[in-house]
Structures are given as C-alpha cells and as structure tokens.
Amino acid sequence: PVIHGFCKAGRVEYALHLMDSMQLNGIAPTTVTYTTLIQGLCARGELDRALYLLNQMKSMEPNCAPNAVTYTKLIHGLCQNGLYELGVEILHEMIQRGFRPNESTYSVLINGFYQWGDFTRAVVLVNEMGHVGYQTDLATYNCLINGLCKVGEMGLAMDTIGLMWERGVTPDSSSYTGLIQGLCKKGLVDKAVGLMEEMREKGIEPNSVTYTSLVNGLKQIGKNDVALELVHEMESKGLKPV
RNA sequence: CCAAGUAA
Numbered sequence: 001p002v003i004h005g006f007c008k009a010g011r012v013e014y015a016l017h018l019m020d021s022m023q024l025n026g027i028a029p030t031t032v033t034y035t036t037l038i039q040g041l042c043a044r045g046e047l048d049r050a051l052y053l054l055n056q057m058k059s060m061e062p063n064c065a066p067n068a069v070t071y072t073k074l075i076h077g078l079c080q081n082g083l084y085e086l087g088v089e090i091l092h093e094m095i096q097r098g099f100r101p102n103e104s105t106y107s108v109l110i111n112g113f114y115q116w117g118d119f120t121r122a123v124v125l126v127n128e129m130g131h132v133g134y135q136t137d138l139a140t141y142n143c144l145i146n147g148l149c150k151v152g153e154m155g156l157a158m159d160t161i162g163l164m165w166e167r168g169v170t171p172d173s174s175s176y177t178g179l180i181q182g183l184c185k186k187g188l189v190d191k192a193v194g195l196m197e198e199m200r201e202k203g204i205e206p207n208s209v210t211y212t213s214l215v216n217g218l219k220q221i222g223k224n225d226v227a228l229e230l231v232h233e234m235e236s237k238g239l240k241p242v
Numbered sequence: 243c244c245a246a247g248u249a250a
Contacts, residue, residue: 032245039245072246107247142248149249174249181249209250216250242250 012040028063035070042077050077068094072105079112084121087112103137110140114147122147138164142174149182157182173199177210184217192217208239215241 015037019029034057041050054074057066071094078087087109091101106129113122126144129136136144141164148157157179164171176199183192192214196206206214211234218227231241 030244035245069246074246076247102246104247109247111248137247139248144248146249172248177249179249207249212250 012037012044012046015040031057031064031067031070034064034066035073038070039073039077042074042080045081047077047081047083050074068099068102068105071099071101072108075105075112076108079108079115082116084109084112084116084118088121088125103135103140106134106136107140107143110143110147114143114150117151119147119151119153136169138169138172138175141169141171142178145175146178149178149185152182152186154179154182154186154188171199171204173204173207173210176204176206177213180210180217181213184213184220187221189214189217189221189223208234208242211239212242 019033019037022029034053038050038053041047041053051074054066054070057064057070071090075087075090078084078090091105091109094101094105106125109125110122113119113125122144141160145157145160148154148160161171161175161179164175176195180192180195183189183195196210196214199206199210211230215227215230215234218224218230234241
C-alpha cells in the first residue's frame with residue numbers, strides 16, 4: 001500500500017529500498033508488493049529488473065507467487081516497450097503454470113500488437129482467444145476496434161461493433177469514438193456523422209473526445225460551418241474540447 | 243479483501 005504510493009510517485013528506487021528493509025525486519029513482501037514494484041519498473045523501462053523480480057517471486061513461492069495480475073502488468077510493460085514477442089512468451093509461460101489469462105491480459109496484448117503495427121499477430125491472438133471460448137469484455141472489444149481502425153480495416157471494425165450488440169455487450173462512447181476517428185481518417189466523414197447519430201439513438205452519449213474527433217474530421221474536409229455547429233452543441237452540454 | 247487493460 002505504502003509501496004504503491006511511492007511507485008506512483010515515481011520513486012521506484014525508494015520503494016525497492018523500502019522492501020529490503022521490510023525483509024530485514026522480518027516482514028515478508030507479498031504478491032501485491034512485488035507486482036506493484038514490477039509495474040513501477042516497467043514504467044521506467046527497466047524491464048530486465050522487472051523480469052528479475054518475477055523470477056525472484058517464483059523462487060519465493062508460495063508466499064508471493066505471481067498471479068494473473070502480476071503477469072498482466074508485466075506483459076503490459078513489455079508491450080509498451082515493443083517487446084511484445086516476449087510478452088507472448090510470458091503469456092504462454094503463464095498458461096503453462098496453470099493461470100488463466102483473463103480479459104485484461106488479452107487486451108494488453110492486442111493493444112501491444114496494434115501499437116507496433118503487427119496486425120497479423122493480433123488476429124492470431126484474437127482467434128486463439130475465441131478458440132478457447134474466451135469471453136471478450138467491453139474493453140477487449142474496444143482495443144480490438146481501435147486496432148482495426150488504426151490499420152484502416154473499417155469494415156472489420158464495424159463488424160466488431162455489430163458483434164458486440166449481438167452478444168449483448170453494450171458499446172460505450174470509446175467504442176464509437178474509435179470508429180469515428182477511423183472513418184474520418186479515411187475521409188468518410190459523412191459516415192462518421194451518421195455513426196454519431198446512431199450512437200445517440202442507441203442511448204450512448206458522445207463525450208468530449210467523440211465530439212472533438214468528429215470536429216477535426218469535418219475541418220479536414222473543409223466543413224468548418226458544420227464543425228462549428230458541433231462545437232456549440234458540445235459546449236451547450238458543458239463539454240470542453242480536448 | 244488491497245495491485246492490472248481501451249479512444250484525442
């Protein structure tokens with residue numbers, strides 16, 4: 001808890017030191033302690049040290065056995081630093097050790113793949129996920145949609161949101177915002193406008209990011225007047241441009 | 243029970 005605070009404040013070194021003194025006083029670090037430190041190290045790009053900590057945890061079982069959260073944080077860190085191949089390895093290790101990766105784990109990886117442009121790997125992963133009969137939740141879908149939009153696969157992205165409705169997962173404003181951005185990038189601003197109408201019909205309120213994205217799209221194709229209208233509408237709802 | 247994932 002305290003350590004978590006230090007990590008968030010960017011004082012990872014201090015937190016590590018603190019853990020040492022805890023051990024000297026006979027206080028055993030817990031899984032959460034380690035996990036938090038791993039997160040802190042990842043954020044600083046010190047992945048080797050994070051991996052080292054993971055090994056240390058494994059040798060200290062069962063008191064601080066790594067769990068799903070530990071792995072997810074680590075994989076997240078690896079992905080952020082472009083080491084998603086290693087992330088996949090860790091994922092497999094995790095499965096071998098009998099951990100079920102959960103929705104967060106997959107979200108993190110999907111995100112990592114797209115972030116570094118590895119579209120094919122992402123698709124493989126998603127299939128793998130579906131194959132295991134995995135339950136994809138809202139955030140996972142959103143990661144997927146965003147990824148697809150980034151690659152310009154708008155057809156697939158639209159299919160995905162359709163799938164969400166079918167499966168009873170209600171998309172949120174993030175889901176739609178991603179799509180709107182993708183459409184705008186392709187110059188399909190009219191479709192983006194239509195999509196925004198659709199989302200309100202379904203009772204999903206656009207937020208400031210949604211508005212801003214669409215406004216930018218409209219400006220790009222020179223529809224400054226329409227863009228301005230939107231800005232006013234947004235402001236009348238108390239939303240500020242981002 | 244406390245630590246994990248998504249849009250500008």
